[in-house]
Amino acid sequence: MAITKMRWYPYSVPFRHPFTTAHGTLTMREGAIVEVFVEGNGSGIGEIAPMPEFGGETLDAALTILPSIAAHLSGRTLIEALNYVSIQQEAGELPAGVACGLEIALLDALGKQEGCSISTLLATNAAKTVVAANAVIGAQPVEAAARQAREAVAAGFRCLKLKIGHGLYEEIERVAAVRKAVGPEIHLRLDGNEGWSFEQARTILAACEPFAIQYVEQPLRVYDLSGMYRLRQEVSIPIAADEAVYNLESARRVLDWQAADVLIVKPQLVGGLRVGQRIVYEAAKYDVPCVVTSMIETGVGLLGALHLAAALPYITLECGFATLPLLADNLICEPCSLQHGILVVPQQPGLGVTLDRTALAKYRRTIQ
Ligand SMILES: O=C(O)CCC(=O)c1ccccc1C(=O)O
Ligand SMILES: [Mg+2]
Incomplete structure (x- = not known):
C-alpha cells in the first residue's frame, strides 16, 4: 500500500521546571510530530526532536527539507520508504532527527498494517514487555538534588542519574549527599555532558570512587576519545560515551578506541531505531553494554x-x-505508563499510542 501524503506539526512544549546540565539550562522543547498516510486510511506518527545544544541539529533545518522528502515518499510503499530513509541517511543526506522521526512514523504505519508492535517488528526473538528506567536529576544545589533523589526512590526507581555542573568540590559534595540520601543499593550514575577537562574529570571521579557509581556519561569533550581511553585506565568508575555516539561510524570509533565501558544510544541523535539497533549489535561484539535513552522528546x-x-x-x-514528567505535556492521549521506575511496552500494533491533537494544537509552534 502506497504512501499518499505526509504532514508535520511543529510544537514548542515548555519544561515544567528549568532543567540544567553542563550544556546549559533548558526551558522549552521544540520539535515536530510527523504523520504519514497510506492508502486505505492507514497512518503512522513519529517525532523529529533535534536539540541544538546537544548534537547541533536544528528544527528549522529539519523543517526545510521535509517538503522534498514528502515529495519523494509519495507513492512509495512503507518498505520502500524505510529503505529510502536508510539510504539517504547513510549517504549523509538526512539530519539524524529527521531520519529518526520518519522511521518511527513509517514503522508505526507498518506495524498497524502487519498487526504487530514496533518492538516485535524490530526484534529477532520475543521482545520485552517492560523496561526499567532511571530517574534523572538536573544539576542543582545539594539539598534539592538529595531531596529529588529521595523522592525518586520513594516513587520506586532503583537507578538515578545525576547531572553534573561546572563546580569541582560542590559536585563531589552533591554526589556524596545523594548517595547518602538513597542508601547503598540504588544504582547511581553521573552525567558530565562534556563539562570537564581531563584533570577535572580525574580529580572528581577519583573522589567519587567510594560512592559506588554505576558509570559516568561523557565526562570529556565529544572528540576526546584518547582522553576517555586514558581516563578508563586511571579511575575505577566505568565511563560511558553519550555525545560521542552520534551515528554508526562514531560508535565504531568509540569501540575501536576502547574509549568507553558503556554506550548511550539516543535514537534522535544517532538517526533512528534501526541505526540504534546496529550500534547495539556492534557494541555487543566488543562486550560493551548499551543503554537507550530519550533526548527529552x-x-x-x-x-x-x-x-x-x-x-x-x-x-x-x-x-x-x-x-x-519533565515536560508540561507529552502530546499523547495515553497516560505515561511509568510506575515504580518501570515502563510497560504497548503491545498494540505499531507505536501503540495516539496523538493528542488537542494538546498538539495548544503547543503548536508558531513560525517566527
Ligand atoms: O538519560 C536520561 O536519563 C535522560 C536523558 C538525558 O539525560 C539527556 C536528555 C537530553 C539530552 C541529553 C541527555 C543526556 O543524557 O546527556
Ligand atoms: Mg548523557
Whole structure:
C-alpha cells in the first residue's frame, strides 16, 4: 500500500521546571510530530526532536527539507520508504532527527498494517514487555538534588542519574549527599555532558570512587576519545560515551578506541531505531553494554525509543526513559505508563499510542 501524503506539526512544549546540565539550562522543547498516510486510511506518527545544544541539529533545518522528502515518499510503499530513509541517511543526506522521526512514523504505519508492535517488528526473538528506567536529576544545589533523589526512590526507581555542573568540590559534595540520601543499593550514575577537562574529570571521579557509581556519561569533550581511553585506565568508575555516539561510524570509533565501558544510544541523535539497533549489535561484539535513552522528546519519540530497548535482549541496564514528567505535556492521549521506575511496552500494533491533537494544537509552534 502506497504512501499518499505526509504532514508535520511543529510544537514548542515548555519544561515544567528549568532543567540544567553542563550544556546549559533548558526551558522549552521544540520539535515536530510527523504523520504519514497510506492508502486505505492507514497512518503512522513519529517525532523529529533535534536539540541544538546537544548534537547541533536544528528544527528549522529539519523543517526545510521535509517538503522534498514528502515529495519523494509519495507513492512509495512503507518498505520502500524505510529503505529510502536508510539510504539517504547513510549517504549523509538526512539530519539524524529527521531520519529518526520518519522511521518511527513509517514503522508505526507498518506495524498497524502487519498487526504487530514496533518492538516485535524490530526484534529477532520475543521482545520485552517492560523496561526499567532511571530517574534523572538536573544539576542543582545539594539539598534539592538529595531531596529529588529521595523522592525518586520513594516513587520506586532503583537507578538515578545525576547531572553534573561546572563546580569541582560542590559536585563531589552533591554526589556524596545523594548517595547518602538513597542508601547503598540504588544504582547511581553521573552525567558530565562534556563539562570537564581531563584533570577535572580525574580529580572528581577519583573522589567519587567510594560512592559506588554505576558509570559516568561523557565526562570529556565529544572528540576526546584518547582522553576517555586514558581516563578508563586511571579511575575505577566505568565511563560511558553519550555525545560521542552520534551515528554508526562514531560508535565504531568509540569501540575501536576502547574509549568507553558503556554506550548511550539516543535514537534522535544517532538517526533512528534501526541505526540504534546496529550500534547495539556492534557494541555487543566488543562486550560493551548499551543503554537507550530519550533526548527529552514527547511521548511519540519516547515510545519509539522504548520499542527499540524492548526489541534488544542486550539492553539490560536501566534506560533513560523517565523524562516525560519533565515536560508540561507529552502530546499523547495515553497516560505515561511509568510506575515504580518501570515502563510497560504497548503491545498494540505499531507505536501503540495516539496523538493528542488537542494538546498538539495548544503547543503548536508558531513560525517566527
Ligand atoms: O538519560 C536520561 O536519563 C535522560 C536523558 C538525558 O539525560 C539527556 C536528555 C537530553 C539530552 C541529553 C541527555 C543526556 O543524557 O546527556
Ligand atoms: Mg548523557
